Amino acid sequence: MEVHVVLLLFGPPGCGKGTQSPLLRDRLGIPAISTGDMLRRESEKHSDTGKTIDCLLAAGCLVPNEMVNHLLEARLAEPDCRDGFLIDGYPRTVEQASHLHQILEGLDLAAPTLVHMDVPDSVLISRLSARWNCRSCGAIYNLLSKPPLRDGFCDIDNEPLWQRNDDTVETAHCRLDAYKAVTDPVLGFYKLGGTGNVIHVNAHQSPDAVFEEIKAALETEVFSPVRLRT
Numbered sequence: 001m002e003v004h005v006v007l008l009l010f011g012p013p014g015c016g017k018g019t020q021s022p023l024l025r026d027r028l029g030i031p032a033i034s035t036g037d038m039l040r041r042e043s044e045k046h047s048d049t050g051k052t053i054d055c056l057l058a059a060g061c062l063v064p065n066e067m068v069n070h071l072l073e074a075r076l077a078e079p080d081c082r083d084g085f086l087i088d089g090y091p092r093t094v095e096q097a098s099h100l101h102q103i104l105e106g107l108d109l110a111a112p113t114l115v116h117m118d119v120p121d122s123v124l125i126s127r128l129s130a131r132w133n134c135r136s137c138g139a140i141y142n143l144l145s146k147p148p149l150r151d152g153f154c155d156i157d158n159e160p161l162w163q164r165n166d167d168t169v170e171t172a173h174c175r176l177d178a179y180k181a182v183t184d185p186v187l188g189f190y191k192l193g194g195t196g197n198v199i200h201v202n203a204h205q206s207p208d209a210v211f212e213e214i215k216a217a218l219e220t221e222v223f224s225p226v227r228l229r230t
């Protein structure tokens with residue numbers, strides 16, 4: 001029997017998912033698939049589907065589920081996915097999760113392991129709202145990694161700093177709420193539906209430590225159908 005590792009990477013905004021995805025790809029030697037990249041790639045091919053995607057996005061419309069599902073199915077059937085893969089940003093709905101289930105069955109691939117990157121809300125809020133800008137000279141500060149010397153004022157010209165709407169604490173709360181509303185049903189699908197494994201990792205640590213925790217969880221007997229390549 002062939003060994004596969006099928007990972008679905010989940011985590012709230014600010015959890016460091018964007019760092020973990022390429023780490024997992026490189027160290028596990030599996031492709032990392034994001035639906036956003038998949039749509040971009042199709043559009044660059046200038047295929048009929050690609051042209052439709054361009055029109056939809058130009059008009060500010062969402063690409064229909066059916067189209068995303070179809071592209072994903074074609075992508076997962078490619079040879080580089082045979083030993084496993086990682087999907088980032090999908091499934092977002094129970095409907096997509098159940099479609100993915102059908103694709104995996106159809107391609108005779110393993111049940112997925114959903115890796116959820118846990119970070120306390122308070123930490124996410126401070127990460128998501130750490131950015132402050134200087135309106136007059138354009139300098140950008142980050143309270144966590146590059147704070148101004150004097151609280152609330154620009155180092156260069158002493159002007160008061162301000163936050164873009166996207167960066168405020170209120171917006172951060174909204175983004176986390178929206179994430180949970182979308183993700184909880186999908187987590188439930190895998191946890192309660194018996195259609196995959198769910199592991200929670202502590203993502204409030206260094207990227208390497210997070211990676212080691214994911215790897216260790218995948219290697220435990222609980223997930224015996226999932227075996228890593230050495």
Ligand SMILES: [Zn+2]
Nearest residue numbers: 134137154157
């Ligand atoms: Zn300034």
